[in-house]
Amino acid sequence: MIRAYELTKRYGGRTGRTVVQDLSFTVRPGTVTGFLGPNGAGKSTTMRMLLGLDAPTRGRATVGGRAYAAHRAPLTQVGALLEARSVHPGRTAHHHLRALAHTHGIPRSRVTEVLETVGLADAAHRRTKGFSLGMGQRLGIAAALIGDPATLILDEPVNGLDPEGVLWIRTLLKSLAAEGRTVFVSSHLMSEMALTAEHLVIIGRGRLLAETTVEDFVRTSGANAVKVVSPEAGTLAELLAAPGVEITSRAPGELEVRGTDGEHIGRTAAAHAIPLHELTPLTASLEQAFMDLTGAAA
Numbered sequence: 001m002i003r004a005y006e007l008t009k010r011y012g013g014r015t016g017r018t019v020v021q022d023l024s025f026t027v028r029p030g031t032v033t034g035f036l037g038p039n040g041a042g043k044s045t046t047m048r049m050l051l052g053l054d055a056p057t058r059g060r061a062t063v064g065g066r067a068y069a070a071h072r073a074p075l076t077q078v079g080a081l082l083e084a085r086s087v088h089p090g091r092t093a094h095h096h097l098r099a100l101a102h103t104h105g106i107p108r109s110r111v112t113e114v115l116e117t118v119g120l121a122d123a124a125h126r127r128t129k130g131f132s133l134g135m136g137q138r139l140g141i142a143a144a145l146i147g148d149p150a151t152l153i154l155d156e157p158v159n160g161l162d163p164e165g166v167l168w169i170r171t172l173l174k175s176l177a178a179e180g181r182t183v184f185v186s187s188h189l190m191s192e193m194a195l196t197a198e199h200l201v202i203i204g205r206g207r208l209l210a211e212t213t214v215e216d217f218v219r220t221s222g223a224n225a226v227k228v229v230s231p232e233a234g235t236l237a238e239l240l241a242a243p244g245v246e247i248t249s250r251a252p253g254e255l256e257v258r259g260t261d262g263e264h265i266g267r268t269a270a271a272h273a274i275p276l277h278e279l280t281p282l283t284a285s286l287e288q289a290f291m292d293l294t295g296a297a298a
Contacts, residue, residue, distance in 0.1 A: 001182055002027035002050060002151065006059035009045050009206075019045045020206040023059070027184045027201070029150070032177045034197030034214070035186040038294050042206040043186045044082070047155055050184075051080055063151050075104045075147030081154045084140030089129030093120050093139050096128065100146050114142040119168070133160030141169070151182040158192060170196045190287035204294045214286060221289035226262045228255040229278035236274050240265065256282070 009020040020042040027033045037043050048054040050061045052068040060067070063078050071077045087096050097111045115121050118138040123131070128139065137160050144152055157173075158166045173196055177183045184201075187193050193200075193214075200217055202210040210217060218224075230236055233253045240247060245259035257265060262279050269276050284292070 001029055001065070002061070002063050002153070002184055004046070004050070004059070004061045007046060007049055007056050007061060008058040009042070009049060009054060010057040018206060020049070020056075020203075023203065023206065023208055025201045025208060025211050027182055028199075029182040030177055030180050031198045032173050032183045032185060032196055033199040033201060034193040035184060035201050035203075036190075036193065036290060036294075037203040037209075039188075040205075041203045041294075043203065044155060045206075046203070047080075047082060047153055047184075047186065050153060051078070051082070053082075063153075073104050073147070075100065075106070075149065077147070077149055078151045078153065079144030079147060079149040080152070081137075081140040081144045081157055083155075084133075084136045084159075087128045087136070087139065090127060092125045092127055093131075093142070094124040096139065097142060097146055100143055104147055106147060110146060110148070114145045117145065117172075118142040119165075134162060134165055137161055138165070141172075149181070152176060152184065154183075154185045156186055156188070158187060158189060166192060190285070190290055194286040202290070202293065204296075209293055218284055218286055218289050221284045221292055224284045225256050225258045225282040226260070226265055227278060227280040227282050228257055228265055228276065229253055230255075230269065230274055230276050232274045235272070236265075236269055239268050239272060239274075253277075 004023055004025050007020055007023040010016050010018045023046060035043055045054060049056050050063060068074060068078060093115065094111060097114065098108065101111055115124050118141050120135065120138050120142065123135060131139065137157060141157060144154065158169050161169060173183050173185060197214055199213055200210060228236065231253055233255050237247050237255055240257060248256045250256060262281055266279055
């Protein structure tokens with residue numbers, strides 16, 4: 001389990017720039033939790049504070065009940081991918097992982113195992129300077145898995161992967177969570193997060209905007225709408241007009257209504273004998289819901 005307690009990171013003293021402010025959240029085991037926010041929201045800084053790479057100005061973070069630095073064998077507790085290309089270019093993938101494993105007494109057989117898991121068995125003895133971006137990502141994921149950790153913290157793990165690789169990482173993350181591990185992953189690909197994550201932590205300008213499930217976040221989003229088709233669409237639109245209600249028309253006789261629900265629309269139409277040919281709830285995508293929430297924080 002990952003816990004953040006009022007994390008704050010400020011650069012430049014009291015008058016400097018605050019990147020993360022009073023950020024508290026919990027990432028529980030057994031599910032994939034997506035970490036979302038616009039560029040500059042403070043996601044990478046937060047992940048660095050979780051791993052002890054940046055010291056918080058205020059607050060604290062624990063992984064598995066203690067600070068990352070307090071774990072005697074951290075690779076066996078927490079696997080992390082923050083920068084996949086931070087590998088010596090003269091080393092082979094096998095030697096890179098061997099060096100990591102040696103620091104924790106992890107057997108050589110585990111190196112072979114994770115290389116096979118990430119699909120780099122055939123490239124194990126190639127120097128990493130010749131790796132593509134996608135291969136570098138796979139090696140970074142292998143390094144995160146080397147200690148068979150209970151917790152994974154991954155920053156943009158699908159970056160540079162082809163469609164086959166994206167499907168692979170999605171399946172891998174879900175399988176790891178199904179084993180009871182804590183999986184915390186950031187991404188800018190909303191469509192992929194919608195397929196991978198069950199829970200979300202969303203921040204903007206360093207502050208928590210939402211901590212919820214994907215299902216609840218999308219369901220309660222202000223981006224949800226109701227499609228209405230009626231031969232008297234103009235009249236119905238006038239009757240529905242009210243503060244907070246947004247009505248648009250994409251085609252003659254068709255309305256898209258936000259700010260009210262299908263029940264109210266149906267009752268209004270019935271009360272004025274307006275025929276309805278269609279009354280369909282339109283559920284927002286995760287991307288639409290995300291943009292609706294974070295637009296002011298971008």
